[in-house]
Each structure stands twice: as structure tokens, then as C-alpha cells.
Amino acid sequence: MNDTALDARKRRPLLDALTETEFDLLVIGGGITGAGVARDAALRGLSVALVEAEDFAAGTSNRSSKLIHGGLRYLAMGDVALVRETALERKAVHAMAPHLAEPCWMMVPARSRASLLKFMAGITVYEKLGAVEERDLHRTWNTAELAREEPVIDREAFPFACVYREYLTDDARLVLATLRAARAAGAVVASQLRAEAMLREGDRIHGIEAVCGLSGERIAIRARTLVNATGPWAEEVARLEQVDEESRLHLSKGVHIVLPAERLPLKHLVVMNTADKRSIFAIPHGDTVYLGTTDTSYHGDRRLWPEIDLEDVTYLLEPIARYCRVPPLGPEDVVAAWSGLRPLIAQPGKAAKEMSRKDEIWTGPGGMLTIAGGKLTGFRKMAEDVLDAVARETGRSLGAAPGPTPIPGGAFDGDLEALARRLPGVGNLPAGAPLRLARLYGTEAASVLELGAEPLVPGGQVMLGEVDWSVSMEAAHSLEDLIYRRTRAAWFSPQECAALLEPAARRMGALLGWSEAERARQIAAVRARIDDELSFRESAAVTSP
Ligand code: FAD
Numbered sequence: 001m002n003d004t005a006l007d008a009r010k011r012r013p014l015l016d017a018l019t020e021t022e023f024d025l026l027v028i029g030g031g032i033t034g035a036g037v038a039r040d041a042a043l044r045g046l047s048v049a050l051v052e053a054e055d056f057a058a059g060t061s062n063r064s065s066k067l068i069h070g071g072l073r074y075l076a077m078g079d080v081a082l083v084r085e086t087a088l089e090r091k092a093v094h095a096m097a098p099h100l101a102e103p104c105w106m107m108v109p110a111r112s113r114a115s116l117l118k119f120m121a122g123i124t125v126y127e128k129l130g131a132v133e134e135r136d137l138h139r140t141w142n143t144a145e146l147a148r149e150e151p152v153i154d155r156e157a158f159p160f161a162c163v164y165r166e167y168l169t170d171d172a173r174l175v176l177a178t179l180r181a182a183r184a185a186g187a188v189v190a191s192q193l194r195a196e197a198m199l200r201e202g203d204r205i206h207g208i209e210a211v212c213g214l215s216g217e218r219i220a221i222r223a224r225t226l227v228n229a230t231g232p233w234a235e236e237v238a239r240l241e242q243v244d245e246e247s248r249l250h251l252s253k254g255v256h257i258v259l260p261a262e263r264l265p266l267k268h269l270v271v272m273n274t275a276d277k278r279s280i281f282a283i284p285h286g287d288t289v290y291l292g293t294t295d296t297s298y299h300g301d302r303r304l305w306p307e308i309d310l311e312d313v314t315y316l317l318e319p320i321a322r323y324c325r326v327p328p329l330g331p332e333d334v335v336a337a338w339s340g341l342r343p344l345i346a347q348p349g350k351a352a353k354e355m356s357r358k359d360e361i362w363t364g365p366g367g368m369l370t371i372a373g374g375k376l377t378g379f380r381k382m383a384e385d386v387l388d389a390v391a392r393e394t395g396r397s398l399g400a401a402p403g404p405t406p407i408p409g410g411a412f413d414g415d416l417e418a419l420a421r422r423l424p425g426v427g428n429l430p431a432g433a434p435l436r437l438a439r440l441y442g443t444e445a446a447s448v449l450e451l452g453a454e455p456l457v458p459g460g461q462v463m464l465g466e467v468d469w470s471v472s473m474e475a476a477h478s479l480e481d482l483i484y485r486r487t488r489a490a491w492f493s494p495q496e497c498a499a500l501l502e503p504a505a506r507r508m509g510a511l512l513g514w515s516e517a518e519r520a521r522q523i524a525a526v527r528a529r530i531d532d533e534l535s536f537r538e539s540a541a542v543t544s545p
Helices: 012-021 031-045 072-076 080-096 113-129 141-151 171-184 231-241 310-323 376-394 416-421 433-450 464-474 479-486 492-510 516-535 536-543
Strands: 022-028 049-050 104-112 139-141 160-168 188-190 194-203 204-212 217-227 249-261 270-273 279-285 288-292 336-344 361-363 368-373
Touching: 012 188, 012 217, 022 031, 022 204, 031 049, 031 171, 031 368, 031 376, 049 171, 049 194, 049 217, 072 080, 072 113, 080 113, 104 249, 104 336, 113 160, 139 141, 141 160, 171 188, 171 376, 171 479, 194 217, 194 231, 194 310, 217 376, 231 249, 231 279, 231 336, 231 368, 249 310, 249 368, 249 492, 270 310, 279 310, 310 479, 310 536, 336 368, 361 376, 416 433, 433 464, 464 479, 464 492, 479 492, 479 516, 492 516
Parallel strands: 022 049, 022 217, 049 188, 104 270, 217 368
Antiparallel strands: 104 160, 139 160, 194 204, 204 217, 249 288, 249 336, 270 279, 279 288, 361 368
16 A cells, blocks of 8 residues: 555645645545545545645544444334445445454344244344345344353343344544545545635636644645535635535434443443433443433534533433343443534424435536535445545546455455464453454554554553654544544543553654643643543532432
8 A cells, every 4th residue: 555644743745735835625624434435536536635624534434333233223214225325334444444344143032923023024134234244144032042152231121132243333433544545545634624614716716725733834735626514614615615505414322331341341342222312322432331322402602612511321221221231320430421412404394313314416507516415334435425426516527436446454254363463462462452453443453553562651552653643643632532542542531541651642742742731731621621521420429319
């Protein structure tokens, strides 16, 4: 593969590269939608630039349920085309990055034989739509099998279960790997660069003025075609082109909470129904298990970190007492949490949970294309749709869409355990660390270890080399970038996260030239962020007797 490095230390050459040329295509927004468009366009030979206002994947693409799935529940809503497309796309994402689309069994507990049969009818359609292979077809468990396979489930209430295949991803890392694939194909991609105004030539939009979030520098980037892929912010960016852009999006807030695995020791992904008859997932992840998601209409300002209320947390914990035989769980057991905004295409008269997850593309009066809606899972197909629209707008023939070619870290057969076993010095790594590294970095895990194979915290799982890798290959500019979206320590290594901050900031500061004061500021910012995400605990303390 060509150069895939996104080196945070090479900012000046990056900004210069953005201003020196007129690009064929400029993508605004570095979530999964923008990353997919940049990859597709660059692989088809277009000259491509992408700008992201914050960190890559700072928005919704880091707040998902982290499933590469067809969305079985949307079948019940009649969205057959969407379910077919995303169900088929599961295989494509797996082919591109098996470490970021790991096959897992999703379990649906059933109260009775009748409800088991009803579910099986739905899952059979789903499997047909997704062309699921024989070995991955659903299976059912009776009470004895359930006792063996998933003993935590309350078998008196749910004596049967059906399990079917879904895929687990790491959403932020999928974005990073896709952007690096775009980079390898020649795209110029920059985080910390906010589109603030449009450049016009007659009545056409011909580029943007962007402001650097690190230095405040203002630069002009010129391009023949613009794609606005800013998710929940799509209308704000569209209004840079046309002030009275109509409102098309309906935002819905989705919260996830993280518990220590020992408090809810599940072995499989489990679907549970909430009190208001929605489905939520319980997803084991290393030493943790996360629960999500809520789906509530959101009318607040479009902030990067929507607040997490006590109500969200109690809503997600409620089903556990009905489905699982574990000691009661309360807000005080939650060790991490995240919240994101879904940019849904508005459907008047429908509640957020009933709205379609399909995407939509529209063209502004100056020619800028905006794409919004959709799912993480469908990013490759969405990119194809955008490129079709680019071809129509420009009258240019673009050649065939790239297939599901491997993205960085993804060129292997999918056997993560074998990959983990082959890591250099595997015998010296703490338990669990090799598999964690294989999941996060795929075939690149060995290169990460070459940069530093000792844990940042004695006995911990996060390695020194990950800091160097994040800065030199994945454009990490801040400690938050590292802890939240590269190593995932903030959410999935809560035991070692607090102890990590000092040594990680020391290493990162050495690479990026931070002063003592800057290092302290970075640590304080991450601590404040973590406290803020868990602030619902304070309201729990106030309301409990
Ligand atoms: P975003 O990821 O939000 O990216 C937009 C980017 O644009 C942001 O990074 C933002 O900083 C940037 N930006 C904004 N303004 C500017 C500007 N002026 N200049 C430059 N950049 C700018 N899908 C699945 O397939 N599976 C799931 O399990 C799943 N679960 C979900 C759970 C929840 C709770 C939610 C909310 C969504 C879920 N989804 C899931 C849907 C999926 O996460 C989204 O469809 C997808 O992440 C949207 O990506 P995006 O790139 O369009 O938006």
C-alpha cells in the first residue's frame, strides 16, 4: 500500500498542499460518510481534499452502537431496500477490514415458542436479503442450551433464544482506516480545519475558506465540486451556500452506557426490549459491556457532546432486571458513557424511532452536494451514490466504483486470534493485550508494537507504541484524540484510563513539543470530559433517598 501516514507533526506541508492546487473534489466532514466519499473518489483517480473541523470521527461516527448490521428492526418498519443494502454491505466491510467487522452472534431471548417462531420468520428474510452463508445461518437454543451458552439470562422468563450473525466494529477506527486508504490513493486529508465560508465564482461555489483549529490560520481551498458530509451539521454547512436552506433533518439523541463486564457477564451480544417496546443491545467488549441505545428527538443546539441525563441511564438499565439474573444495577455502576446525534431525514408526523435510516443527497444552488442520513454500515454504497451524483453534476465520466479492497490493517483472512498469537513478543504482553491490539490495528498491530511494546501503565493493556502510532500515522493532535478515538481507553479501559493520562501526555508532549503547562492543560481537559460524561451520577445521588 502507498503512504498511508497522517502525521500530526507535518501540519505546514499539509496546509500548503491544500492551498497549492485546485482539487476535483473537496469533501467537508471527516466522519464515516466523508471518509468513504474521499476513498472512493481518490481510488477513481480524482484529486481529492477532505477537511474535518475537529478530530476525525469526532461526531456521530464515534458514538454509534458499533455494529456493522442490516438493522433487523428496520425490516419491521418496511425499509426492505435499506435492510437489503446494509445486510449485503456487512460482507463488503468484512472484506475491507476483517478486524473492524468481526462476526459475532447476536442473541434474542424469547418468552415462548410462539415468539421464537415469529422471530425466526423475520430473521430468515433478513438472512436471504443479506445472502448469509450456510455456516452463518441463525440457530435456536432450548433452555438447556441457553443455560450452557448464556447462563446470565433469566431462563424462567426467557426459556428460548435465537442467535444470528452480526458484525462488530470500532467506528472511529473504521473512519481512520478509510481516511488512510484515501490518503494512500492520493487524497489530502486534514483534521482541525473548519469550513467557515464559501468561495464563489459567479453563481457557482468554487471552494471554501477554512480556519485551522490549532493556529487560527485562515486558508482558501479551491475545488471544482464540493461535497458536504457533515452529518448533524449538514444544514449549517449548507447554509454557508444558501442562507435560507430549508430544514430537512430531524436529530435524534442516542446514548450508550458502559458497565464493568463482571457486573453483567454476558458472552454474546443480546437484544432486549425496553419498557416502551424498543430494542436495545447489550454488547460485551473486552473487560466491559455496553448498553444502547436511546432514540429521542433532539431539539437542542448541535453540540459535539450532547448531555447524558439520568433518565437516559435508567431507561437503558431497566431491561437488565427483567432479562438477567445479576444483582441490581444502578447509575453508580456505570463507568463510562457516550451520546451522539443521528442525522435522520425528517418524516413529518413520525417519532424518531419510526423514521427511516436511509440517506439522501441534494444539490444546493451553487452546486454543492450534501449527503445526510444513512448508516455507518452503508458507507461504501453511500459513497458510490455521491460519486454518481458528482458525475451527473459535472458531466464527467468517473469509471467503475472501487470494490471492497482492504483498507490499512485489513489484508488478512479474518482470524484475529491467530493474528494476535503471531505478534512479536506476544508472551511478554499482559493478558488480553494481544487480542485487543489485533482488533484495533489488524495487521498493523506488529508495527504499533515496534514503536513501544511496554504498557503505559504496569500490567495495563494500552501500549506506549500506540501513542507514537496515533501521532505519526493517525493525526492525533490532542490527548483527547488519543484517549477517546485512537486507543478507546476512555470508554473501554476504564480501570487504567485515569493512570494512563500522565504517561500518555508525557510521550505525546515529547512528540508534539508540548510545554509543561500544555501537558497539564491536555490532562485536565480529558479529566473534565470524563467527569462531564458521568455527571448524571450527581443527579442520581441527589434523587436517591
Ligand atoms: P459524522 O460522523 O457526525 O461526521 C460529520 C463530521 O463533520 C463531524 O466529524 C464534524 O466535526 C464535521 N463538521 C461539522 N461541521 C464542519 C465544518 N464546518 N467543517 C468541517 N467539518 C465539519 N450505524 C450503523 O451502521 N451501525 C450502528 O450500530 C449504528 N449505531 C448508531 C447509534 C447511535 C446512537 C447513532 C447516533 C447512530 C448510529 N448509527 C449506526 C448511524 C451512524 O453512526 C451514522 O449514520 C454515521 O456515523 C454518520 O456519519 P457522518 O459522517 O454522516 O456524520
